[in-house]
Amino acid sequence: MATMQPPADPEADPRVKAVFDDIRATRKTDFINNLWRVLAFDAALLESTWAEVKRVMAAPGTLDPLTKEMVYLAVSVANSCSYCVHSHTAAAKAKGMTPAQHAELMAVIALAAKTNHLVTALQVPVDPAFDVRA
Amino acid sequence: MATMQPPADPEADPRVKAVFDDIRATRKTDFINNLWRVLAFDAALLESTWAEVKRVMAAPGTLDPLTKEMVYLAVSVANSCSYCVHSHTAAAKAKGMTPAQHAELMAVIALAAKTNHLVTALQVPVDPAFDVRA
Amino acid sequence: MATMQPPADPEADPRVKAVFDDIRATRKTDFINNLWRVLAFDAALLESTWAEVKRVMAAPGTLDPLTKEMVYLAVSVANSCSYCVHSHTAAAKAKGMTPAQHAELMAVIALAAKTNHLVTALQVPVDPAFDVRA
Amino acid sequence: MATMQPPADPEADPRVKAVFDDIRATRKTDFINNLWRVLAFDAALLESTWAEVKRVMAAPGTLDPLTKEMVYLAVSVANSCSYCVHSHTAAAKAKGMTPAQHAELMAVIALAAKTNHLVTALQVPVDPAFDVRA
Amino acid sequence: MATMQPPADPEADPRVKAVFDDIRATRKTDFINNLWRVLAFDAALLESTWAEVKRVMAAPGTLDPLTKEMVYLAVSVANSCSYCVHSHTAAAKAKGMTPAQHAELMAVIALAAKTNHLVTALQVPVDPAFDVRA
Amino acid sequence: MATMQPPADPEADPRVKAVFDDIRATRKTDFINNLWRVLAFDAALLESTWAEVKRVMAAPGTLDPLTKEMVYLAVSVANSCSYCVHSHTAAAKAKGMTPAQHAELMAVIALAAKTNHLVTALQVPVDPAFDVRA
Numbered sequence: 001m002a003t004m005q006p007p008a009d010p011e012a013d014p015r016v017k018a019v020f021d022d023i024r025a026t027r028k029t030d031f032i033n034n035l036w037r038v039l040a041f042d043a044a045l046l047e048s049t050w051a052e053v054k055r056v057m058a059a060p061g062t063l064d065p066l067t068k069e070m071v072y073l074a075v076s077v078a079n080s081c082s083y084c085v086h087s088h089t090a091a092a093k094a095k096g097m098t099p100a101q102h103a104e105l106m107a108v109i110a111l112a113a114k115t116n117h118l119v120t121a122l123q124v125p126v127d128p129a130f131d132v133r134a
Numbered sequence: 135m136a137t138m139q140p141p142a143d144p145e146a147d148p149r150v151k152a153v154f155d156d157i158r159a160t161r162k163t164d165f166i167n168n169l170w171r172v173l174a175f176d177a178a179l180l181e182s183t184w185a186e187v188k189r190v191m192a193a194p195g196t197l198d199p200l201t202k203e204m205v206y207l208a209v210s211v212a213n214s215c216s217y218c219v220h221s222h223t224a225a226a227k228a229k230g231m232t233p234a235q236h237a238e239l240m241a242v243i244a245l246a247a248k249t250n251h252l253v254t255a256l257q258v259p260v261d262p263a264f265d266v267r268a
Numbered sequence: 269m270a271t272m273q274p275p276a277d278p279e280a281d282p283r284v285k286a287v288f289d290d291i292r293a294t295r296k297t298d299f300i301n302n303l304w305r306v307l308a309f310d311a312a313l314l315e316s317t318w319a320e321v322k323r324v325m326a327a328p329g330t331l332d333p334l335t336k337e338m339v340y341l342a343v344s345v346a347n348s349c350s351y352c353v354h355s356h357t358a359a360a361k362a363k364g365m366t367p368a369q370h371a372e373l374m375a376v377i378a379l380a381a382k383t384n385h386l387v388t389a390l391q392v393p394v395d396p397a398f399d400v401r402a
Numbered sequence: 403m404a405t406m407q408p409p410a411d412p413e414a415d416p417r418v419k420a421v422f423d424d425i426r427a428t429r430k431t432d433f434i435n436n437l438w439r440v441l442a443f444d445a446a447l448l449e450s451t452w453a454e455v456k457r458v459m460a461a462p463g464t465l466d467p468l469t470k471e472m473v474y475l476a477v478s479v480a481n482s483c484s485y486c487v488h489s490h491t492a493a494a495k496a497k498g499m500t501p502a503q504h505a506e507l508m509a510v511i512a513l514a515a516k517t518n519h520l521v522t523a524l525q526v527p528v529d530p531a532f533d534v535r536a
Numbered sequence: 537m538a539t540m541q542p543p544a545d546p547e548a549d550p551r552v553k554a555v556f557d558d559i560r561a562t563r564k565t566d567f568i569n570n571l572w573r574v575l576a577f578d579a580a581l582l583e584s585t586w587a588e589v590k591r592v593m594a595a596p597g598t599l600d601p602l603t604k605e606m607v608y609l610a611v612s613v614a615n616s617c618s619y620c621v622h623s624h625t626a627a628a629k630a631k632g633m634t635p636a637q638h639a640e641l642m643a644v645i646a647l648a649a650k651t652n653h654l655v656t657a658l659q660v661p662v663d664p665a666f667d668v669r670a
Numbered sequence: 671m672a673t674m675q676p677p678a679d680p681e682a683d684p685r686v687k688a689v690f691d692d693i694r695a696t697r698k699t700d701f702i703n704n705l706w707r708v709l710a711f712d713a714a715l716l717e718s719t720w721a722e723v724k725r726v727m728a729a730p731g732t733l734d735p736l737t738k739e740m741v742y743l744a745v746s747v748a749n750s751c752s753y754c755v756h757s758h759t760a761a762a763k764a765k766g767m768t769p770a771q772h773a774e775l776m777a778v779i780a781l782a783a784k785t786n787h788l789v790t791a792l793q794v795p796v797d798p799a800f801d802v803r804a
Binding site for chain 1: 671672673674675718722725796800801802803
Binding site: 073077078080082085086089105106109110111112113114115116117118120121122123 | 341345346348350353354373374377378379380381382383384385386388389390391
């Protein structure tokens with residue numbers, strides 16, 4: 001099932017082809033996953049989304065690539081995005097996530113969800129010490 | 135506002151006192167934040183919640199403590215838990231998160247939320263390559 | 269803070285007055301909580317919302333009133349609605365929820381959130397035995 | 403699709419076998435559903451998750467088993483966990499949920515979601531009477 | 537997979553038949569989608585749900601039908617409801633949503649999710665100017 | 671409470687000043703709301719976020735500005751972002767949302783949330799007719 005038909009020949013559009021080429025070059029692979037194939041229905045949306053993914057996830061910074069993938073995966077789990085959970089689990093493994101790290105990540109996500117719900121249920125007041133203006 | 139009154143003198147209960155003592159010893163601080171003060175309404179719930187937090191977050195493992203805090207924070211953001219966002223931002227800073235890392239973390243969380251919603255809106259089919267059984 | 273000003277004299281509108289009178293009669297109290305005061309900005313929305321609350325929560329059925337309040341509270345926690353958590357905790361207590369039941373309810377909600385996130389993170393396939401058509 | 407391969411022969415690991423045996427004994431059935439089969443990838447995570455499920459859901463307390471299942475189901479719905487909705491609907495039926503109760507439960511969950519969103523959209527201020535410290 | 541079996545011959549129940557007839561007449565089509573077929577398990581729930589959908593979505597008002605469908609779709613995306621995303625995308629197209637509008641809608645939903653998470657992560661204080669009582 | 675201190679004199683940074691100037695020019699007002707003041711902690715994040723908001727929300731397109739604000743508000747409600755609900759309610763009113771439209775918008779959001787939860791609870795199978803590839 002899907003709600004948007006990916007174009008049959010997306011790279012016939014030179015803007016789409018340019019993005020796909022950049023994905024292949026940046027990721028050093030020929031594999032273009034379905035998110036990009038579907039986003040090709042609108043070249044502007046494809047371009048801006050890929051530009052942001054490339055800038056945030058692929059450019060050098062102060063967080064290492066695996067940490068960023070695990071954070072991305074954690075948000076995707078909490079937002080219940082099945083596709084995203086699949087793609088970012090695969091990406092985290094490709095960036096070196098070991099089975100032991102995977103298991104620990106699961107334990108952290110599960111615990112966070114648990115205490116998130118407990119705190120909301122009990123409406124715990126924020127400690128003044130946690131206010132950045134304190 | 136709150137929905138659960140923390141006990142006036144929680145450490146009068148020896149089970150609560152034991153947990154609070156362990157929190158102080160584990161975290162090397164006298165500060166007991168409100169989550170634990172409120173959970174003290176039920177010693178069993180307090181004990182089991184702290185035991186899990188201690189095991190998952192404080193025990194040595196394959197993920198470093200800052201990475202775990204950032205993942206915890208990311209889940210708390212996606213679950214819209216204001217208290218949790220405050221407490222885990224403070225904890226991440228206490229574990230060394232720099233302003234530059236904080237900014238990058240914000241960018242990753244924001245991007246994940248954006249693509250989570252795009253993917254759900256477009257109902258992108260999972261690539262067979264992402265199936266672990268493939 | 270609020271995004272909708274409640275009318276200054278809501279019962280000047282006979283449709284609002286009729287709903288408020290019915291709330292007071294149904295709940296056997298003079299207290300009209302803020303949800304209804306705010307909804308009074310639109311008599312039709314107030315009428316239809318109250319009619320549904322009355323029918324689902326106050327009419328006799330096969331679930332007892334306390335069970336329904338606890339389910340309502342659980343959904344409100346998962347949807348991160350602070351007002352709703354406050355109002356339905358108060359309602360559950362008014363309908364007899366004991367501190368021990370409150371603590372158990374917290375434990376069930378927390379556990380559900382934890383396994384919800386674990387299952388989503390691991391994308392556990394639904395067992396054929398759980399398909400109602402099986 | 404899945405993101406974690408369940409071990410081919412999980413009970414070859416004595417820690418996994420011990421948990422599976424306890425699940426079978428506690429539930430009085432030979433059926434081990436997929437959640438446990440997948441969690442078997444990490445014996446510690448399997449053990450701690452099952453221990454919590456057993457303690458919260460199977461131990462005697464002040465809430466009856468069916469009420470706890472309906473609360474669990476309600477949270478799972480709000481968190482959009484398809485697997486969890488399937489498994490806890492099946493569990494609620496196994497614990498005696500009648501079709502009439504099922505229909506009422508649906509009506510409560512639906513109404514809660516509706517008013518949760520209304521309240522958030524209107525940013526209704528919490529009534530002072532709902533503050534437990536009042 | 538499903539958790540509720542739709543009745544085999546739903547229109548044998550005159551209350552269900554009346555709703556189905558009204559759906560066909562209101563929508564000027566013979567197509568009854570699965571939501572209604574499944575809700576037919578409980579005539580009261582079917583009647584009240586359809587009555588609300590008809591009143592809110594089909595009755596004349598101040599918002600045009602396409603705008604309402606796009607809002608409905610946006611909420612369904614944020615709540616991660618795959619069925620709802622499919623059905624309301626189809627409905628929006630049936631009411632005239634063009635591919636260009638679809639692409640813009642995606643961009644607005646994606647941006648909203650992004651800034652929702654940023655704002656929650658940074659716990660931005662509400663500007664006094666945004667308080668309706670200001 | 672907040673988790674990020676806005677810079678005391680944000681416009682001392684020329685990159686921040688340039689963004690603030692553009693916000694003022696684009697919106698034809700001197701008012702810079704707190705989101706931008708807080709984002710000023712990181713000029714790059716401020717620039718990229720404002721660029722996207724300007725492009726998606728302020729550039730001419732096929733959806734009118736009020737429709738986009740209502741969609742933005744709807745997503746913000748579903749994601750439980752209190753700040754966002756306040757700011758986008760104010761923005762929608764500034765773009766002409768009447769009280770009657772506001773009330774209808776509330777009714778659509780509330781109904782969508784209700785059926786989202788019903789559909790998830792019942793795990794309604796997607797009708798083949800809703801598959802775009804059909």
